[in-house]
Amino acid sequence: MNVSSRWLMISVGLGVLLNPLNSSMISVAIARLQNVYHLDFTVVSWIIFSFYIASAISQPIMGKASDLFGRKKIFLSGLVIAFVTSLLAPLSPNFGWLIVFRIVQSIGTSMMGSVGMAIVRIHITEKQAAAVSVISMFQSGAAAIGPFIGGVLIHWWDWPAIFFVNIPFVVSSFLLALKTIPKDERSTSIARNMSFRKWMDLIDVPGILLFTVGLIAMLIGLLSAKSYGHIALINVIVGLFGLVVLGGFVRHELKTTSPFFPLRSFVKYPAMTWVNAEFMVVNVLFYALFFGLPSYLQMVRHVSEFYTGILMLSLGLWSLVASPIAGRWIDKSGPRPALLLSGVLMTFGAIWIMILSKTSPVLSVCLALTAFGISNGLNSVGMQSALFKSSPKEIIGVASGLFNTSRNFGAILSSMLLGIIMGGKFSFDGFRLLGETLTVIALLWVFMSQKRQRSGQLEES
Incomplete structure (x- = not known):
């Protein structure tokens, strides 16, 4: 070079x-x-x-x-x-x-x-x-x-x-x-x-507007559901309006010739759809911890931003270390063993968060960060490999774009989850509830992943 x-x-x-x-x-x-x-x-x-x-x-x-x-x-x-x-x-x-x-x-x-x-x-x-x-x-x-x-x-x-x-x-x-x-x-x-009209049609401006308005309205409605509060009627109406608009978005995307979000690909290739759904769920887990744990350390345990940053560094570093190892492992054994270990680590990390007490050593959160970091490294490579196996070669560019979009959706849902669970104030009880919720999501993801891979092996045989 x-x-x-x-x-x-x-x-x-x-x-x-x-x-x-x-x-x-x-x-x-x-x-x-x-x-x-x-x-x-x-x-x-x-x-x-x-x-x-x-x-x-x-x-x-x-x-x-x-x-x-x-x-x-x-x-x-x-x-x-x-x-x-x-x-x-x-x-x-x-x-x-x-x-x-x-x-x-x-x-x-x-x-x-x-x-x-x-x-x-x-x-x-x-x-x-x-x-x-x-x-x-x-x-x-x-x-x-x-x-x-x-x-x-x-x-x-x-x-x-x-x-x-x-x-x-x-x-x-x-x-x-x-x-x-x-x-x-x-x-x-x-x-x-x-x-100008052709350019607007090419980027699918109606689809973009429907998606944006529907998603924001739905988020406003859902975020009104605080953990220990009440839901105002106006927020329910806004949330329902968002769902209706998103329904219109789906209908529009299935009909338009140049969709902003190619939903037809999901309909045509169900295996690829399943992989993207798994990837979205796993990113809900990862980003809920990624954004929730710093707030727990600062607001509940009163750790400074400096030491919070140092503790969070372990999450990213373990992810970087695990990724190349996962690549070599998956080349030899396929994605299933790596994804199974990833699910076990995620479940362990979520349970560890759930059992933390107010007097647990702050450094003990590194155990959860390590588990999620290694899991994220395994997932990044394993889910990408699963995507390549489930997507036809002629649409691999579209598939990669949808894969990144699934990551963004997972991040959006994770922040929405944090807002609903915590409500107005980040508390220890809310953090424990977050751990319980993440444990359920982790177990759901393990079930989804193993079921997909078993069904894929049956189809190959």
């Missing part, structure tokens, strides 16, 4: 790491933001899933936009948006504006994530697998160390630092990308001759 290819990888890597870095750093900042803006836990949890909702919507849109307007243009535009939001978010006059900047930040960072891997695959022709793995390491590494970086920054400066830290990455990536990413091909000029 020549020098220019290496610099291209670095420029792209510095851009694509921004989305996972910003989605993970916020886990340590939730307690501080709740105190700064005087909010209950349900409201402050919108800082989590607003980011994932925006990512789930913008990633497929930006993938289509890059085919029309050029990948380099989309990548550089995303960096500009990330730069502006990193400067403005800390100046937010209230929490509502912070959510707005957080959503725009998610869109900007999703622009790099949507086209970064494609840029590497197109412009680096030698040792391409190694190049792709390096970009994946930028993404997974950023997600792994995000809570640690967030904890250090908040401890020494304050929560605005988790936005300012993006600036050196953005500037470095932009300057390198200008020089290293080749110019877009002339074929992208087709977008200039495309009518």
Whole structure:
């Protein structure tokens, strides 16, 4: 691999790491933001899933936009948006504006994530697998160390630092990308001759609007169901309205020729659908712990952001260690043994959370973090392998996109779960209830995974 290819990888890597870095750093900042803006836990949890909702919507849109307007243009535009939001978010006059900047930040960072891997695959022709793995390491590494970086920054400066830290990455990536990413091909000029209505049809604006309105309305309705509170009639109406709109979204997506979310693929390939459902469930587990445990440490056990970040680092590091080991194991034995061990570890971690007492040593949470970290590493490789086996080769690109969307949905559902269980205040009783809920979900996932794999073996035989 020549020098220019290496610099291209670095420029792209510095851009694509921004989305996972910003989605993970916020886990340590939730307690501080709740105190700064005087909010209950349900409201402050919108800082989590607003980011994932925006990512789930913008990633497929930006993938289509890059085919029309050029990948380099989309990548550089995303960096500009990330730069502006990193400067403005800390100046937010209230929490509502912070959510707005957080959503725009998610869109900007999703622009790099949507086209970064494609840029590497197109412009680096030698040792391409190694190049792709390096970009994946930028993404997974950023997600792994995000809570640690967030904890250090908040401890020494304050929560605005988790936005300012993006600036050196953005500037470095932009300057390198200008020089290293080749110019877009002339074929992208087709977008200039495309009518506005055709462009709207191509990205499926009606589908996007139905999905966004329906999901947000349903979340508002569900989040009104606090653990020990009452549900207002207006919230029930809003929730039901959201379900009706989502039903309209499903009907629209099955009929339209260029769907925002290709539901027909799920209908046509049930094995692939089952894998995505499992992946969504496992991410509900992972992200509920990922966002719930820092709040438990800070709000219940009164651990500082700095030490919370250090403790959370074990989750990401064990995940990184387990992933390459899982790859070699799955190559030899298939995904079933690795996924079974993953389910056992998840169940153990959830039970461990459930039995923690108010006087348990803080370091004991590392046992749950280790179990979930190894489990996540096994799942990342095992579920990807299961996806490749269940998806026809001709739609593997679509399947990979749906797989990432399932991850985003899992993160959204996990934050919704936290909001419902905790209600207005993060408490020890709520944390124990979270452990009980995660134990049930872990057992459900083990049942789903083993049933799918047994049925797959019967079909092969």
